[in-house]
Each structure stands twice: as structure tokens, then as C-alpha cells.
Amino acid sequence: MIKSTSLSGKIFDGLNILFLLFMALITLYPFWHVLVGSIMPYEESIKSSLHFFPGKVSFEAYEYVFSKDTIVKSLLVSLFVTAAGTLYQLLITAITAYPLIKQDLPGRSAIFLFIIFTMFFGGGLIPYYLLIKSLGMVNSLAVMIIPAAISTYNMIVLKTFFQNIPIELEESAKMDGAGYMRIFFQIILPLSVPSLVTIGLFIAVGQWNNWYVPMLFLNDKDLWPLAIVLRDILINNNMELTRGGSFVSKEFMLGDTIKNAVVMVSVVPIIIVYPFIQKHFVKGVMIGSIKS
Incomplete structure (x- = not known):
């Protein structure tokens, strides 16, 4: 990968990285949401529709x-x-x-x-x-x-x-x-x-x-x-x-x-x-x- 040395090039590279990170987040979150929902106890899952990390882990x-x-x-x-x-x-x-x-x-x-x-x-x-x-x-x-x-x-x-x-x-x-x-x-x-x-x-x-x-x-x-x-x-x-x-x-x-x-x-x-x-x-x- 060729890195830019100019200020405008660095700004462009930084914006590209932020954009790709954002796309990765919105792409991977549905999978992560299902994964967390599958190991989360029912009582915790009904508290919110958005789950980033399970408070408790259950493989029931x-x-x-x-x-x-x-x-x-x-x-x-x-x-x-x-x-x-x-x-x-x-x-x-x-x-x-x-x-x-x-x-x-x-x-x-x-x-x-x-x-x-x-x-x-x-x-x-x-x-x-x-x-x-x-x-x-x-x-x-x-x-x-x-x-x-x-x-x-x-x-x-x-x-x-x-x-x-x-x-x-x-x-x-x-x-x-x-x-x-x-x-x-x-x-x-x-x-x-x-x-x-x-x-x-x-x-x-x-x-x-x-x-x-x-x-x-x-x-x-x-x-x-x-x-x-x-x-x-x-x-x-x-x-x-x-x-x-x-x-x-x-x-x-x-x-x-x-x-x-x-x-x-x-x-x-x-x-x-x-x-x-x-x-x-x-x-x-x-x-x-x-x-x-």
C-alpha cells in the first residue's frame, strides 16, 4: 500500500479509513447482534433491542x-x-x-x-x-x-x-x-x-x-x-x-x-x-x- 506524504493525501487516507471502518461496523453488526442474542438470557434480551455485549452468557x-x-x-x-x-x-x-x-x-x-x-x-x-x-x-x-x-x-x-x-x-x-x-x-x-x-x-x-x-x-x-x-x-x-x-x-x-x-x-x-x-x-x- 502506497502512503501519501502530503497533507491532503493524509487527510484523504484518514477519511478512507474512517469510511471503511464505518462500513465494516454496519456490515458486521447484524451478525454480532445475532451472536450476542443467541448467548444472552431471555430476561436480558427483552430489555433492549440493541445488544453490543451480553451482561450474562448462557448457552441454554x-x-x-x-x-x-x-x-x-x-x-x-x-x-x-x-x-x-x-x-x-x-x-x-x-x-x-x-x-x-x-x-x-x-x-x-x-x-x-x-x-x-x-x-x-x-x-x-x-x-x-x-x-x-x-x-x-x-x-x-x-x-x-x-x-x-x-x-x-x-x-x-x-x-x-x-x-x-x-x-x-x-x-x-x-x-x-x-x-x-x-x-x-x-x-x-x-x-x-x-x-x-x-x-x-x-x-x-x-x-x-x-x-x-x-x-x-x-x-x-x-x-x-x-x-x-x-x-x-x-x-x-x-x-x-x-x-x-x-x-x-x-x-x-x-x-x-x-x-x-x-x-x-x-x-x-x-x-x-x-x-x-x-x-x-x-x-x-x-x-x-x-x-x-
């Missing part, structure tokens, strides 16, 4: 949340769907993007235009539901993984990244007798790790936060992911998530702290992933979006 809400099979099951479902869906979509996206960079692919332009067409037009909700029903994926976790096989936007980003890989690497591999599959898995994919990690993060966040698809197709609450359980608690205010009883009975007074605890449980896992892929994230976005 977390103990209550993790004592419920519904929350634990939904968390495991979300972890499985996110992991399986991310790997599946990455593979399908890469397999689709790689052939489209080949100039000698028959019908290459028509195929690409057909894929682009899906970004702007869809069949509608009712035909989509009938299709999923005819495929037997209603009340199945497959409905959250298989239909969302590919994102056109992600495919375009990955295709652009593949085009930046020197063609000489493929030609050299072909001279050594390597076929397209070996080139793809042993050369193209290893060189595309930054872009794959970036797209994988986009997919994982979308899978983790997906509540609309399970709301449409999953009637069995044992198959619900954490996102729709959280939606059911926060939006519908429906606490009856355990069989044979209410989610909140005599513990009704813990309602707000339980909501905050569930929000934290749903947010923290996806936040933990980011530091491990941060070094690839910026590089993947820039290289995958700009063709030299």
Missing part, C-alpha cells in the same frame, strides 16, 4: 437446539446435500465447458446458443413440478442435487478460464499419446483449481441456503435441510418441528434466543469454509472473468 439456547433431533438431522442433510451437490455440479459444469472451447466441435455455436437460451427462458413452475414428479424425485434428496446440474453463468466463467490455458499443453500431451479424457482430468482440471474453487463456493452457498426446492418437493420433514427448518422457525413462526409435540412448549420464553441460535448454527459452517479457499477466490474470479 444452543443446548436446546442440539437436543432436538430435527435440527441435528436437518444439519446433517444440509452438509450432505451441499457436499454432494457441489461436487456433482462442478463435474458437470467442467465437462460441459471443456468441449465448448474446441473450435472443431461440430455444432459448437448452436450448442452454446442453446445453453445461453436457458438463462433467459424457462418452462415454468408447473411443467417443472410435473417433470420432477414423473422422474420420481418427489420426497427424495436427489431433487436438491440432480436437477440443478449446471449453472449457465458458472459454465461461461469456467469456459473462459479454460480458454486461457495454453493450447501447447494439450498439443504436447496429444503427441505423447494422451486422449481428451486424460488431458481433461490430469492437465485441465489441476490447472483450473482457482476457478473451480471459486465456482464451488458459489454452488456451495446456493446449496446450503436452498429452501425453495425442498419446500416444493419434500413433504417428509426428516428430509428437510437446515435452511427450510430455519425458514419455518423465522418466517412462519411454526415451532412444531418435533413429532408428537411442539418445538417450544414450556421453553417458549427462549423463543428469540432459539431463533438466534439456529441462525448461528446455519451460518457458521459456510463461514468456516471461506478462510480455507480465500487464497484461490480472488484469483479465480479475475482469471475466470477476463480473457487475455
